[in-house]
Amino acid sequence: MASTPLSHRYPSSLLPKSTQPHHQTGAKLQFHRTTVVKCTGTASQSPIFDSSSLTTANSSPVTASSPVNLRRPAEENIRDEARRHSSAHNFSARYIPFISDPNNAPPIDESYSLDEIVYRSRSGGLLDVQHDMTALKQLDGKYWRSLFDSRVGKTTWPYGSGVWSKKEWVLPEIDSDDIVSAFEGNSNLFWAERFGKKFLGMNDLWVKHCGISHTGSFKDLGMTVLVSQVNRLRKMNRPVVGVGCASTGDTSAALSAYCAAAGIPSIVFLPANRISIAQLVQPIANGAFVLSIDTDFDGCMKLIREVTAELPIYLANSLNSLRLEGQKTAAIEILQQFDWEVPDWVIVPGGNLGNIYAFYKGFQMCKELGLVDRIPRLVCAQAANANPLYLYYKSGWTEFNPVKANTTFASAIQIGDPVSIDRAVFALKNSNGIVEEATEEELMDAMALADSTGMFICPHTGVALSALMKLRERGVIGKTDRTVVVSTAHGLKFTQSKIDYHSKGIEGMACRYANPPVEVEADFGAVMNVLSQYLNKGSKS
Ligand SMILES: Cc1ncc(COP(=O)(O)O)c(C=O)c1O
Numbered sequence: 001m002a003s004t005p006l007s008h009r010y011p012s013s014l015l016p017k018s019t020q021p022h023h024q025t026g027a028k029l030q031f032h033r034t035t036v037v038k039c040t041g042t043a044s045q046s047p048i049f050d051s052s053s054l055t056t057a058n059s060s061p062v063t064a065s066s067p068v069n070l071r072r073p074a075e076e077n078i079r080d081e082a083r084r085h086s087s088a089h090n091f092s093a094r095y096i097p098f099i100s101d102p103n104n105a106p107p108i109d110e111s112y113s114l115d116e117i118v119y120r121s122r123s124g125g126l127l128d129v130q131h132d133m134t135a136l137k138q139l140d141g142k143y144w145r146s147l148f149d150s151r152v153g154k155t156t157w158p159y160g161s162g163v164w165s166k167k168e169w170v171l172p173e174i175d176s177d178d179i180v181s182a183f184e185g186n187s188n189l190f191w192a193e194r195f196g197k198k199f200l201g202m203n204d205l206w207v208k209h210c211g212i213s214h215t216g217s218f219k220d221l222g223m224t225v226l227v228s229q230v231n232r233l234r235k236m237n238r239p240v241v242g243v244g245c246a247s248t249g250d251t252s253a254a255l256s257a258y259c260a261a262a263g264i265p266s267i268v269f270l271p272a273n274r275i276s277i278a279q280l281v282q283p284i285a286n287g288a289f290v291l292s293i294d295t296d297f298d299g300c301m302k303l304i305r306e307v308t309a310e311l312p313i314y315l316a317n318s319l320n321s322l323r324l325e326g327q328k329t330a331a332i333e334i335l336q337q338f339d340w341e342v343p344d345w346v347i348v349p350g351g352n353l354g355n356i357y358a359f360y361k362g363f364q365m366c367k368e369l370g371l372v373d374r375i376p377r378l379v380c381a382q383a384a385n386a387n388p389l390y391l392y393y394k395s396g397w398t399e400f401n402p403v404k405a406n407t408t409f410a411s412a413i414q415i416g417d418p419v420s421i422d423r424a425v426f427a428l429k430n431s432n433g434i435v436e437e438a439t440e441e442e443l444m445d446a447m448a449l450a451d452s453t454g455m456f457i458c459p460h461t462g463v464a465l466s467a468l469m470k471l472r473e474r475g476v477i478g479k480t481d482r483t484v485v486v487s488t489a490h491g492l493k494f495t496q497s498k499i500d501y502h503s504k505g506i507e508g509m510a511c512r513y514a515n516p517p518v519e520v521e522a523d524f525g526a527v528m529n530v531l532s533q534y535l536n537k538g539s540k541s
């Protein structure tokens with residue numbers, strides 16, 4: 001646990017501004033609570049939801065007959081407006097030790113306020129954010145579904161974000177004023193019609209495009225939560241001089257962007273020459289302090305853990321369970337996008353393994369709170385060059401050994417010693433899950449095939465699609481099974497790998513689906529020749 005007395009050693013310019021009036025510095029927090037929710041029943045009966053209100057999610061009741069003022073006063077911005085509509089609830093959350101075997105767990109006598117700076121339990125294990133489920137259960141599944149549905153696609157602060165539209169389940173106690181958001185989430189759930197039909201004989205295949213996002217990856221979902229909490233801690237005058245992470249390129253991009261938006265210093269440790277140029281330039285452009293270190297991701301992770309134990313730099317990797325609270329909203333969003341029908345399978349590419357647990361947690365919370373009656377089966381897909389979870393799974397969960405991760409085109413999951421291994425195993429065991437792997441050729445071919453049907457995916461999504469292809473081939477995933485593949489980053493971050501593939505420039509790889517450009521003279525006849533050759537081949541459907 002990082003402690004605070006180091007603060008006096010740091011320049012005051014790096015320390016947070018003075019305490020805001022609405023915060024206390026102790027563990028118990030004070031909010032603008034006007035009423036306490038005691039009701040059960042549906043959303044329309046609750047003080048935090050009014051179905052007749054066009055500006056839903058306000059606490060001030062607006063009935064169908066009330067005059068509804070659709071525009072806020074000109075001098076007000078959306079934060080001011082949110083301040084006027086302070087929510088009323090009694091929801092809360094805290095850190096507890098992560099329990100991998102609830103049947104054999106001792107009673108929990110250890111917990112921490114989310115306002116404490118703590119990443120590990122007393123025994124050195126992982127932590128988990130535990131919500132007050134009793135309070136959340138005072139409202140039924142129908143209520144939560146209506147509330148979340150009412151907030152989609154609006155500009156109401158902060159609910160216009162796909163993450164903060166589920167605020168009560170994420171960080172219930174944070175003041176909306178402290179939230180740092182780019183209205184992330186609400187990402188497209190793409191019906192992969194042509195890919196599904198052509199290559200898999202499937203008609204109900206979907207790709208959740210989490211990478212079509214503010215910084216181009218799913219990391220935005222977790223980072224808005226973490227940076228918002230840091231913003232709050234700094235307003236509480238906690239000595240957080242900056243926020244730091246080790247990264248394979250996406251966590252660093254998200255961290256630097258959200259910190260820049262909030263005016264908080266960010267420090268990123270990157271493995272030298274192991275991330276794409278697009279990912280490298282993101283933190284540079286956003287003003288982060290960028291260290292390019294001559295080691296791999298696991299080496300960077302070790303260093304950042306040591307550094308954050310010494311200095312008041314807040315750790316932003318998914319070891320910090322706050323991140324997963326944001327990431328889990330992608331699972332809730334998938335259910336929402338299917339009108340609360342549960343898909344059969346969800347396939348997630350895995351590296352440091354926080355995300356697979358976040359998906360499990362999101363689905364499980366929806367089940368526990370009555371929004372749905374089951375959860376999907378989860379598949380975690382790894383690159384064969386960085387496959388410690390796959391090997392563990394294949395051993396029948398008997399022996400886990402970290403590996404030395406080899407170079408992979410799926411560079412963001414080149415991780416050999418995943419921090420969240422216990423969380424991932426828990427998620428897979430409790431969802432009747434499966435682990436698959438993909439070789440470099442398999443993942444690059446899958447990416448090329450997906451792109452040829454109109455997507456533009458990253459190699460990690462290629463890993464997930466390749467896992468799907470194998471599971472279809474073996475008949476594990478059926479033709480008509482509703483299946484969601486989670487796309488984790490934007491393909492534009494990984495153009496070099498696509499260039500290498502399409503120019504057939506990868507040693508030892510056939511690049512069977514390469515589509516290189518044809519060089520031709522600036523001459524009508526020459527152009528006509530190549531066109532007629534192309535057209536005679538017949539356009540492949
Ligand atoms: C693009 C991309 N896909 C997948 C992953 C894997 O996520 P996780 O580390 O949570 O397993 C990462 C990061 O690790 C990533 O950046």
Ligand SMILES: N[C@@H](CCOP(=O)(O)O)C(=O)O
Nearest residue numbers: 247248249250251317318352
């Ligand atoms: N792919 C990640 C690796 C670190 O994962 P995290 O979720 O633990 O931060 C990255 O982009 O850095």
